[in-house]
Amino acid sequence: xxxxxxxxxxxxxxxxxxxxxxxxxxxxxxxxxxxxxxxxxxxxxxxxxxxxxxxxxxxxxxxxxxxxxxxxxxxxxxxxxxxxxxxxxxxxxxxxxxxxxxxxxxxxxxxxxxxxxxxxxxxxxxxxxxxxxxxxxxxxxxxxxxxxxxxxxxxxxxxxxxxxxxxxxxxxxxxxxxxxxxxxxxxxxxxxxxxxxxxxxxxxxxxxxxxxxxxxxxxxxxxxxxxxxxxxxxxxxxxxxxxxxxxxxxxxxxxxxxxxxxxxxxxxxxxxxxxxxxxxxxxxxxxxxxxxxxxxxxxxxxxxxxxxxxxxxxxxxxxxxxxxxxxxxxxxxxxxxxxxxxxxxxxxxxxxxxxx
Numbered sequence: 001x002x003x004x005x006x007x008x009x010x011x012x013x014x015x016x017x018x019x020x021x022x023x024x025x026x027x028x029x030x031x032x033x034x035x036x037x038x039x040x041x042x043x044x045x046x047x048x049x050x051x052x053x054x055x056x057x058x059x060x061x062x063x064x065x066x067x068x069x070x071x072x073x074x075x076x077x078x079x080x081x082x083x084x085x086x087x088x089x090x091x092x093x094x095x096x097x098x099x100x101x102x103x104x105x106x107x108x109x110x111x112x113x114x115x116x117x118x119x120x121x122x123x124x125x126x127x128x129x130x131x132x133x134x135x136x137x138x139x140x141x142x143x144x145x146x147x148x149x150x151x152x153x154x155x156x157x158x159x160x161x162x163x164x165x166x167x168x169x170x171x172x173x174x175x176x177x178x179x180x181x182x183x184x185x186x187x188x189x190x191x192x193x194x195x196x197x198x199x200x201x202x203x204x205x206x207x208x209x210x211x212x213x214x215x216x217x218x219x220x221x222x223x224x225x226x227x228x229x230x231x232x233x234x235x236x237x238x239x240x241x242x243x244x245x246x247x248x249x250x251x252x253x254x255x256x257x258x259x260x261x262x263x264x265x266x267x268x269x270x271x272x273x274x275x276x277x278x279x280x281x282x283x284x285x286x287x288x289x290x291x292x293x294x295x296x297x298x299x300x301x302x303x304x305x306x307x308x309x310x311x312x313x314x315x316x317x318x319x320x321x322x323x324x325x326x327x328x329x330x331x332x333x334x335x336x337x338x339x340x341x342x343x344x345x346x347x348x349x350x351x352x353x354x355x356x
Contacts, residue, residue: 044102044103045081045085045098045102045103045104045105045106046104046105046106047059047096047105047106047107047108048105048106048107048108049107049108049110050107050108050109050110051074051110051111051112052110052111052112052179053109059094059108059110060073060074060110061094062074062094065113065114065133071113071114071135072113073112073113073114074110074111074112074113075110075111075113076089076091076108076109076110077109077110077111078109079096079106079107079108079109080106080107080109081101081104081105081106081107082104082105082106083101083102083103083104084100084101085098085100085101085102085104085106086098086099086100086101087099087100087106089108096108111136112136113135113136114133114134114135114136115133115134115136115177115178115179115180115181116132116133116180116181117130117131117132117133117134117140117142117174117177117180117181117183118180118181118182118183119142119144119172119182119183119184119185120182120183120184120185121144121184121185121186121187122184122185122186122187123146123147123150123186123187123188123189124144124145124146124147124150124185124187125144125145125147126142126143126144126145127142127143127144127145129143130142130143134174134177136177136178137176137177137178138176138177139173139174139175139176139177140173140174140177140181141171141172141173141174142171142172142174143170143171143172144165144170144171144172144185145170146170146187147187148211149189149190149210149211149212149251150187150188150189150190150211151167151187151188151190152165152167152185152187153186153187153188154185154186155172155183155184155185155186156183156184157174157181157182157183157184158180158181158182158183159179159181161174161179161181161183162174162175163175163183165185172185189210189211189212190210190211191208191209191210191211192208192209192210192211192250192251192252192253192254193206193207193208193253193254194206194207194208194209194215194217194232194236194247194250194253194254194255194256195254195255195256196217196219196245196255196256196257196258197255197256197257197258198219198257198258198259198260199257199258199259199260200221200222200225200259200260200261200262201219201220201221201222201225201228201258201260202219202220202222203217203218203219203220203245203258205217209250210250211250211251212249212250212251213249213250214246214247214248214249214250215246215247215250216244216245216246216247217244217245218243218244218245219240219243219244219245219258220243221260222260224262224263225260225261225262225263226260226261226263227260227261228240228258228259228260228261229258229259229261230245230256230257230258230259231256231257232247232254232255232256232257233254233255233256234251234252234253234254235252236250236251236252236254236256238256240258245258265290265291266290266291267288267289267290267291268288268289268291268334268335268336268337268338269286269287269288269289269337269338270286270287270288270289270295270297270331270334270337270338270339270340271285271286271338271339271340272284272285272286272287272297272299272339272340272342273339273340273341273342274299274342275342275343275344277301277302277305277344277346278299278300278301278302278305278307278342278344279299279300279301279302280297280298280299281298281299281300281326282296282297282298283296283297283298284297289331289334290334291334291335292333292334292335293333293334294330294331294332294333294334295330295331295334295338296328296329296330296331297329298322298326298327298328298329299326299327299329299342300324300325300326300327301325301344304346304347305344305345305346305347306344306345306347307327307342307343307344308343308344308345309341309342309343310327310329310340310341310342311340311341311343312331312338312339312340312341313338313339315331315338317329317330317331317340318330318331318332
């Protein structure tokens with residue numbers, strides 16, 4: 001009776017142990033199917049992973065990039081399976097679920113949600129607030145500040161991607177980004193123009209020079225003008241010395257205007273004092289003569305008289321007797337006020353001698 005009881009107990013223990021083993025195997029197989037992480041299953045399905053059409057060693061691991069919008073690194077695009085295998089991709093759990101079919105190959109395609117933007121600049125500076133990544137199919141806009149005196153020349157991007165630069169806002173724009181982009185932006189020294197206008201003088205011209213260089217132009221006044229004044233647009237400074245206009249540092253396109261002032265006309269007074277025995281034939285008794293010009297007058301003695309002297313102080317006048325007996329007087333290059341005193345004397349009567 002005792003042996004029979006022992007046999008019954010052993011039998012019950014065996015049944016319980018066998019049942020537990022069966023249950024554990026079933027649960028193990030279930031766990032493998034639900035957590036295969038796209039590794040080949042018992043159905044011998046082989047997976048290939050592509051990111052932007054490039055074969056990857058493993059399926060891309062998705063991560064949140066933008067916490068505010070919960071935008072992730074990648075998006076699932078499509079799948080291609082052999083042997084009529086069908087399925088669907090669970091984006092929440094980031095795995096591919098087989099609907100039907102087995103023993104084949106499935107290619108899973110993913111695309112990037114974000115791309116890297118790498119910009120190098122010569123003679124300029126990237127704004128520190130520029131984005132480093134741009135969401136797929138969006139436009140990338142980056143601020144690039146040229147160094148002083150430089151302006152935009154060109155930009156070259158990888159894969160011949162077209163980019164444009166707006167000089168008014170210093171903004172580089174890359175349209176519809178669908179891949180990682182590397183661009184090189186070049187800036188060159190500005191070539192500037194100085195247009196020179198001259199009033200009452202000579203030297204009007206247009207001259208070019210690079211930013212920061214000096215520039216000189218010869219100018220000269222017309223006769224009767226002097227004392228030039230110069231003004232330039234765009235806050236450009238210029239000086240004139242010894243008939244040369246100079247801009248020490250050209251920093252902008254500019255128009256410079258040089259204006260000469262007329263020389264004040266200085267005049268001297270000539271007074272002619274004549275006795276009643278002398279007439280003025282030409283010229284006025286009082287004359288205003290421009291500095292450096294000649295003073296002219298003509299006098300003639302009345303009948304019975306002759307001019308004895310013309311005294312103009314320390315200036316000796318030129319005298320020319322005319323055929324009619326008048327005297328043409330000239331005082332060359334007047335340089336001060338003068339008074340000329342004319343004197344006359346009576347001509348002695350001719351006495352005829354008696355031949356007796």
